[in-house]
Amino acid sequence: DVKVTQSSRYLVKRTGEKVFLECVQDMDHENMFWYRQDPGLGLRLIYFSYDVKMKEKGDIPEGYSVSREKKERFSLILESASTNQTSMYLCASSLGTGIYGYTFGSGTRLTVV
Amino acid sequence: SQQGEEDPQALSIQEGENATMNCSYKTSINNLQWYRQNSGRGLVHLILIRSNEREKHSGRLRVTLDTSKKSSSLLITASRAADTASYFCATDHTLAQKLVFGQGTRLTINP
Known part of the structure; x- marks a missing residue:
């Protein structure tokens, strides 16, 4: 089975800190995605990547950046954490677009205080 | 917005009954997918139905898909307590190259 592993289940950070959320997949998937999930707002796409060193903005990229130096790893970076970035962050990967489902990690619940 | 909308937002039924959830969307799709999320966890892919398919079982x-009405339904038969979760539809739109998720239906199965 494909596994998508997110480095932390729970994380508490202070306002202004630089935060790194790591995601690793083990099945050579081309595509990787970062979503955030908030009550009443559903899942919103932050960034995605179709290949190494490639990135595309999603619907809410402001305040975030990403890095994909290796195919299996997709990192989400909060440049200067703010309280409105308190959320559940979900990483996903897929083999291709248009015909495959996504495999999600277990999520990282980030609290910014 | 391309976002799909699930209906109802919440559903509570007795164990053994069937549960039906609906999803509507606005623009052309390549496929539509359903996911399950247990509380506080990641989403799990359940089923994918392509735009040229009308019904699929697993x-x-x-799952049914009516592209003329831009809607889909997910039926869970003979529900079990373990089916308690949130269910999301996600649409893969023709030009978007990404999945767009609805806000989900919260399903509770009462023993």
């Missing part, structure tokens, strides 16, 4: 799951 175990106790039945």
Whole structure:
């Protein structure tokens, strides 16, 4: 089975800190995605990547950046954490677009205080 | 917005009954997918139905797609307590190259 592993289940950070959320997949998937999930707002796409060193903005990229130096790893970076970035962050990967489902990690619940 | 909308937002039924959830969307799709999320966890892919398919089955799951009405339904038959979760539809739009998720239906199965 494909596994998508997110480095932390729970994380508490202070306002202004630089935060790194790591995601690793083990099945050579081309595509990787970062979503955030908030009550009443559903899942919103932050960034995605179709290949190494490639990135595309999603619907809410402001305040975030990403890095994909290796195919299996997709990192989400909060440049200067703010309280409105308190959320559940979900990483996903897929083999291709248009015909495959996504495999999600277990999520990282980030609290910014 | 391309976002799909699930209906109802919440559903509570007795164990053994069937559960039906609906999803509507606005623009052309390549496929539509359903996911399950247990509380506080990641999403799990359940089933994918392509735009040229009308119905698909997987175990106790039945998904229908009506592209003329831009809607889909997920039927879970003979529900179990373990089916308690949130269910999301996600649409893969023709030009978007990404999945767009609805806000989900919260399903509770009462023993």
